[in-house]
Amino acid sequence: MKRARxxxxxxxxxxxxxxxxxxxxxxxxxxxxxxxxxxxxxxxDSDAEHSAQIFLDRDPETFALLLRLMRQYPHVAGLVPHEPGLLASLLAEADFFGYEPLLSHVKARAYFNAREARQDYKARSEFTTVGRLDGESFADRAVRVSAGEQRLKEHIAEIDAKFNSKDESYGSDRFDAVYGTVGDALASGVLPKYYLEPKPPVPPPTKKIVQLMPVDTPCWYLVGDAYEPRFGECGDFVPMHPMSQCITQPGLVRRVACHALVEDQHGTRWMEPMLHLTTKDLEEWMGTQPGDGQGLIFGATLDDCSLKKHTGGVARRTLLASDWFEKMLVPVLCEECGIMETNLWAHVLVAAEPPAEYGFSGGRELGQEAAL
Structure with missing residues (x-):
C-alpha cells in the first residue's frame, strides 16, 4: 500500500x-x-514554489548516511552500518541533529545488550521494611511483609517482561539514566560497542569442593523458622528461646555425611557440612513435577525423578548444605508456605540420635501446625 502524499x-x-x-x-x-x-x-504560504536553502559545516559523507536513514523513517533496524568507526560518526551526527528515532533504537539495543534484567531490580527494602514498626502487631507486620513481597514479585516480572520484549522506550530511557548522553557513551566506549555485540553475561557464582573431611561422631543439620510459636512468643517480639531449647524441635533434620572445604570463584574458602538426602527429598521433588496429584509414578515419568537437577548426578545422594537449602528447601518454604528465607535458622548438632522433625506452620499463627 502506498503512503499518502x-x-x-x-x-x-x-x-x-x-x-x-x-x-x-x-x-x-x-x-x-x-x-x-x-x-x-x-x-x-506566499510562494508555493519556494525552495529553502541551508548551509551546514558538517562532513558530507556522514550527513548523507543520516539523511538516508531520515528518508527511510520509521524504518531504522537493519539500515544502521555495522562498521564501528562509521557507526560512531553516524551516532555523533544523529545526536547533533537530534534524530531521535535512530538514537532511541540504538540506545535501547545497546542497553539490552549490555545489561541483565536482574541489574534493574529494585532492592527488596524499597517494597517492604522487614523490621517491626512502632506499635505494629505481628499479624500486621506479616500482612505488610507479604504485600511487599508480592509487589517485589510483580516488579521483577515487569522488568523481565521489558527485557524479554526489548521494550524500546524503556531501554532508551534506562540507557540515559545509566550511561548518560550519547556523547558520554561514545567517550566511554559503551557505544557503538554494545549496539554491535552483546556483553558476555556475568557468570553465576561458583562453588567447588576442595577437600572432604569425615565426621568423627554423628552430626545433624537442623533448620527452623525463628517465628514459629514454639521458639518463643513471636507475637510479642520477645527474644527466641535459648538455642539449646529450639534445636529440640526443628522443622527439618538431615544427617551430615561429611564436612567440605569449599572455594568460590573469588578464591574465598569456608567449611560447611554435606548432607545425606532422604526419601522425603526425592518424594517432594517428584511431587513438584507436572502431573502432581495424578499419582507418584505418573508424575515421575514426566521429568527427571533422580534429583540430578539438584545434585548434578543420578547416583549422588549427598549435597552441600547451602545447595540443599537454596535449591530444595527455600523454594518450598518461601514460595509455597510464605516463610521468609531470612527468618530461617540452621544449626549443626552433634548427637548420637537426631531430634524429631516438627515441620513448619505456614501461617505461623499460634496453634497452627501445617507440617511441610
Whole structure:
C-alpha cells in the first residue's frame, strides 16, 4: 500500500553540506529537531514554489548516511552500518541533529545488550521494611511483609517482561539514566560497542569442593523458622528461646555425611557440612513435577525423578548444605508456605540420635501446625 502524499513532500529544501549539495523535502528534515528550526515553514504560504536553502559545516559523507536513514523513517533496524568507526560518526551526527528515532533504537539495543534484567531490580527494602514498626502487631507486620513481597514479585516480572520484549522506550530511557548522553557513551566506549555485540553475561557464582573431611561422631543439620510459636512468643517480639531449647524441635533434620572445604570463584574458602538426602527429598521433588496429584509414578515419568537437577548426578545422594537449602528447601518454604528465607535458622548438632522433625506452620499463627 502506498503512503499518502503529504503537502510537505513537495516543499523542497537544498542543503549545502561542506560544499556538497543535496536536495530533500521539508517532511524529511522535520524529523531532525536541529534542522526543523532552520526552516521557515510560512515561506511556502506566499510562494508555493519556494525552495529553502541551508548551509551546514558538517562532513558530507556522514550527513548523507543520516539523511538516508531520515528518508527511510520509521524504518531504522537493519539500515544502521555495522562498521564501528562509521557507526560512531553516524551516532555523533544523529545526536547533533537530534534524530531521535535512530538514537532511541540504538540506545535501547545497546542497553539490552549490555545489561541483565536482574541489574534493574529494585532492592527488596524499597517494597517492604522487614523490621517491626512502632506499635505494629505481628499479624500486621506479616500482612505488610507479604504485600511487599508480592509487589517485589510483580516488579521483577515487569522488568523481565521489558527485557524479554526489548521494550524500546524503556531501554532508551534506562540507557540515559545509566550511561548518560550519547556523547558520554561514545567517550566511554559503551557505544557503538554494545549496539554491535552483546556483553558476555556475568557468570553465576561458583562453588567447588576442595577437600572432604569425615565426621568423627554423628552430626545433624537442623533448620527452623525463628517465628514459629514454639521458639518463643513471636507475637510479642520477645527474644527466641535459648538455642539449646529450639534445636529440640526443628522443622527439618538431615544427617551430615561429611564436612567440605569449599572455594568460590573469588578464591574465598569456608567449611560447611554435606548432607545425606532422604526419601522425603526425592518424594517432594517428584511431587513438584507436572502431573502432581495424578499419582507418584505418573508424575515421575514426566521429568527427571533422580534429583540430578539438584545434585548434578543420578547416583549422588549427598549435597552441600547451602545447595540443599537454596535449591530444595527455600523454594518450598518461601514460595509455597510464605516463610521468609531470612527468618530461617540452621544449626549443626552433634548427637548420637537426631531430634524429631516438627515441620513448619505456614501461617505461623499460634496453634497452627501445617507440617511441610
Amino acid at each position: 503529504d503537502a510537505s513532500d513537495a516543499q523542497r529544501v537544498t542543503i549545502d553540506v561542506g560544499g556538497t549539495k543535496v536536495s530533500t523535502t521539508v517532511s524529511t528534515i522535520l524529523r531532525s529537531s536541529y534542522l526543523a528550526g532552520m526552516v521557515d515553514l510560512s515561506a511556502w
